[in-house]
Amino acid sequence: MAIETKRLLTTSKAISEGIAQEMERDPSVFVMGEDIGTYGGIFGATEGLLAKFGPDRVMDTPISETAFIGAAVGAAISGMRPIAELMFVDFFGVCMDQIYNHMAKIHYESGGNVKVPMVVTTAIGGGYGDGAQHSQTLYGMFAHLPGMKIVVPSTPYDAKGLMIAAIRDDNPVVYMFHKGIMGLGWMTPNPRATAHVPEEPYTIPIGKADVKREGRDLTIVTVSLMVHRALDAADDLATEGIEAEVLDLRSLVPLDREAIIASVMKTHRILVVDEDYRSFGMSGEVITTVIEGAFDHLDAPPVRLAYPDVPIPYSRPLEDFCLPSRDKIAAAARQLMGR
């Protein structure tokens, strides 16, 4: 009997492999950003690209996010497919005008005549003591603004397929990778951040959620690193006889509302786990989707476990107090189940 050996990759390597395969396929694809060349990206998303493609297609930039993200917009309009890395999403403040007033609006303002096919990659998330300006997720804020697709992968497999789909998309895509899913050697190990990734290029459609674990008793809707936390919590809950379904949205724009409603119609209970700020964000949008589309199917009021509406504190006990965790998710699930 042949033993099947599966190729394992970290999420960061899966992302850089996806970019590399698209760069091989399409000469209009190029990458720019801070420390994305020799360094390979602070979170490894562009590792190995400089050696493979050279400095004309893998361009380290000055610390000028407005200039290089704006340059990506111009290059995209003139026929290229740029990928621009915003090192931390928290840095959006120095370049949001290019992202939101330009990248996201030009197609609309032009009445559909001008396309802006580009990807902004950016690192999100906390849990490692980096403080208020380097730990936010902010996907809810980006998703609130029309005109850009918002991709938030959780696994190596999804990360590669969604990256290839993002590059091929004719719209601007903000591709937000959580530092805690990348499989970096210098972060607390996350066993799910290394997994089988097929070598050949493939795409995952942007806007399709994925059931990461099937269950009958409640639906946990989440994204990114919290998918991993939710799966851990679901293991714990299973030992108590609670079978949680974990729905990974994978993208917030477009939002797979059908998948949310379908899962809730099956389980009749919903818990949203959100590492983003609690108010006016993803958790509210998901729950509203359920209220509008499956209200009569609910056996209990929806529950959300989100980041409280405070800036991210530095000190470990303070940050841990705020972040959703395996135990907090399990506790919220029990509450939802009336246990």
Next chain:
Amino acid sequence: MPDNKTLRDMHYEMIRIRLFEETIQKVYFEGKTPAFDIAAGTVPGEMHLSAGQEPVAVGVAAHLRPSDAVTATHRPHHIALAHGMDIRKLAAEIFGKETGLGHGKGGHMHLFDPATNFGCSGIIAEGMPTAVGHALAFKKQGKDDIAVSFFGEGAANQGAFHESLNLAALWQLGVVFVCEDNAWAISVPKDKATAIANNSDRAAAYGIPGVLVPDNDPIAIYEAAGEAVSRARRGGGPSLIEVKTDRLFGHFEGDAQAYRTKEELALLQERDAIRAFERRLIESADLTASDAQNAWTRARAEVDEAIDFARSSPYPEPSAALQHVFA
């Protein structure tokens, strides 16, 4: 020195722009009197007209081809027309009509035209990074097309100005940065906002040529732009040009301009660049008086036709507001 045909074309183009702006001004106040209501009338919203700044647009655009990218500002009509944008589509967009450039979704500050690779931004200095990107694309594609970024003197104090000049210089991209110094950032004069007299001096900070054109003179602008455009086209990198130009109207229509003296406004009328240019061409026998008159008549007809087209065009279906968010 531009040849005779170019001189005559520039003359005609400046007149066409002036008549367009004056006509839009009239149209803009339809339905807005006696009490000014910005939302009322044929054309709602803010309206930033470019009368007086025509020399900058035509002097630069005379060197461009439609595939060259141009980014402009909240005051974009002169640049758009000089670069060859369809005047009817421009007028219709200003009227918010279905036949407009963006089917009424952009409006006068947000004009995007693939036919002339034209774009603009209503945000000060934020059209500049896009121009850098167009030039970057052309370099990667092996084309000798260039990008021109127009901006006002107020924009030179924005971060985007400095980031864009540095990046274009660093990567030796074919960008011509054109500063239209009309002396006023809305109501704030240049000397109250900018630590130095001439933004062209700032080119030195990026190791690129900086040229000051001290007069609102289309020929001087043509010559300065010619050098910068050919440098950019042959791969010689970016340049910065600053032109001392005149804003004949208010910042936007409805601006009472209490911050400017009557004397200043009268002086601007007196030194109107179009009339001065016309006199000069007649004196140099590049144009006869009757040629000049014909140009005004022809331009009048072209503008009127465009305005009629815009006026008679249908509005978009209201629900079309939901289209074109995504490709």
